[in-house]
Amino acid sequence: xxxxxxxxxxxxxxxxxxxxxxxxxxxxxxCDRNDNRTTGEKVDAAIAKTERAxxxxxxxxxxxxxxxxxxxxxxxxxxxxxxxxxDAGRAISNAADDASITxxxxxxxxxxxxxxxxxxxxxxxxxxxxxRGPAPTPMAKERAEQIAKDVKGVSxxxxxxxxxxx
Numbered sequence: 781x782x783x784x785x786x787x788x789x790x791x792x793x794x795x796x797x798x799x800x801x802x803x804x805x806x807x808x809x810x811c812d813r814n815d816n817r818t819t820g821e822k823v824d825a826a827i828a829k830t831e832r833a834x835x836x837x838x839x840x841x842x843x844x845x846x847x848x849x850x851x852x853x854x855x856x857x858x859x860x861x862x863x864x865x866x867d868a869g870r871a872i873s874n875a876a877d878d879a880s881i882t883x884x885x886x887x888x889x890x891x892x893x894x895x896x897x898x899x900x901x902x903x904x905x906x907x908x909x910x911x912r913g914p915a916p917t918p919m920a921k922e923r924a925e926q927i928a929k930d931v932k933g934v935s936x937x938x939x940x941x942x943x944x945x946x
Contacts, residue, residue: 824929825898833879878904881933885909888927895927902928907935915941 882904889902891897894916902914909928915921925939 801937828936877933878906881909881931883908883930885911885934886898886909888931889924892920892927895924900924904934907933908938909934909936910938910940914942914944918943 808888842901875945882902885904886900889900898914898916900915903910903912908929911928915924921939921941924941926938928934928937928939
């Protein structure tokens, strides 16, 4: 079994991750001015997205705990448990980093007068940002990519925005 200190650290990091993802999702629910959904529908969508992120984080944490238990049962349990706890911490930290990157990109897009009026989907995985949705002009598409690149922690940007006349 994982030591109580390592388990508390996992639980604490998971809690922070869930709080960060939830806050970001709720904040972003009101960013889209062209979205015809009601506030309730936006909140429901934000909650659903947050629940999916929480489920993913919980699954990662559960898998890391399982790996730690398996490693503990082997011959050099102490070193392996320590490494498994570090791996779990890194996974949770990476998920939190991705959530904060997504929130920062969305905030930057919301500040741009052309981009704030359209629904741009921002996904982040291991620091790699993917932008999907419409862009009003080619220049707005380029600005969206630059906004994402300027966020700390972004390693690359996959700009899949499609230029569409509004």
